[in-house]
């Protein structure tokens with residue numbers, strides 16, 4: 001008699017924690033670089049940076065070897081060093097704290113908000129107002145946008161400006177995450193991304209710093225390349241590479257290879273598709289896990305729910321129209337309409353309440369002479385559609 005029979009091998013297929021999305025385009029991109037002979041920080045890195053900064057909506061995107069090196073460079077360029085304190089969430093990957101140690105500054109851990117898994121702003125305030133006199137002084141906050149959920153950058157920035165601190169966002173896992181229309185990494189002095197294979201898009205190892213600050217970008221550009229005043233790309237274009245640049249800073253070798261740059265370009269072409277697929281899979285987990293009462297699914301900020309509610313509102317309107325009842329949205333959030341949006345560079349979220357009303361309001365039939373019975377029918381049908 002067999003005890004503990006082994007599970008049927010064929011019925012079990014291993015499910016990895018993550019899977020990169022590669023196709024022939026990545027293979028061809030790599031071959032192209034190998035054949036070109038330009039292997040480090042060349043045209044493909046340039047092209048990847050350009051695609052990335054357009055996608056994110058930042059003035060500069062500077063490719064480096066990892067998110068860890070991106071964070072290290074951002075701190076160094078912001079002038080963080082010995083005698084400084086950097087506030088980091090206590091729940092994050094170790095690299096967020098390690099980079100502070102690299103600079104000689106001291107990481108100060110701040111607890112997180114369990115609802116969002118991001119740094120708790122009330123605890124930052126508490127620390128800053130109650131900290132004992134010390135030899136070190138707070139200089140910077142590194143909020144981490146974890147699992148695609150952005151830290152509350154509005155609150156972090158408010159605290160930072162009150163206390164004269166810089167903000168460097170660790171958006172290692174933030175590619176594709178937006179908060180009030182702003183992409184992760186763009187509401188801080190600098191935002192840092194990872195392209196490790198567990199992330200949405202990957203270049204094997206790899207990272208990116210984004211910033212809108214001219215001086216910071218120039219400093220990071222030099223520091224990632226041994227402190228050189230010019231990139232290899234600029235040098236080769238200007239003088240065929242023969243004249244060496246000035247080295248007036250102590251830099252590092254954090255250059256991305258063109259093989260990684262080429263992978264990055266191919267991955268950016270798939271970015272929307274990958275993000276859409278991941279969002280669908282997350283929604284599927286939410287649905288499946290709804291029956292598992294012991295598990296709490298991730299917090300979804302109200303802002304993201306608006307699109308879901310908007311789709312419900314629109315569905316209800318279409319269904320009622322088919323039943324012979326005309327409904328309309330309340331009226332327009334004028335700042336979201338093409339003419340004004342373009343002319344005054346407005347974002348949907350600049351007037352959040354108007355945007356909310358635009359997306360979610362319903363105007364019911366109302367005119368002189370509408371009967372009680374007609375109104376009853378409107379409400380009955382509305383209830384029917386909503387259920």
Ligand SMILES: Cc1ncc(COP(=O)(O)O)c(C=O)c1O
Pocket residue numbers: 065066067068069092093095096144170172173193194195196206207
């Ligand atoms: C929050 C966070 N910060 C930093 C890093 C480091 O990224 P990299 O492996 O690209 O250096 C990671 C990596 O997973 C991370 O999750």
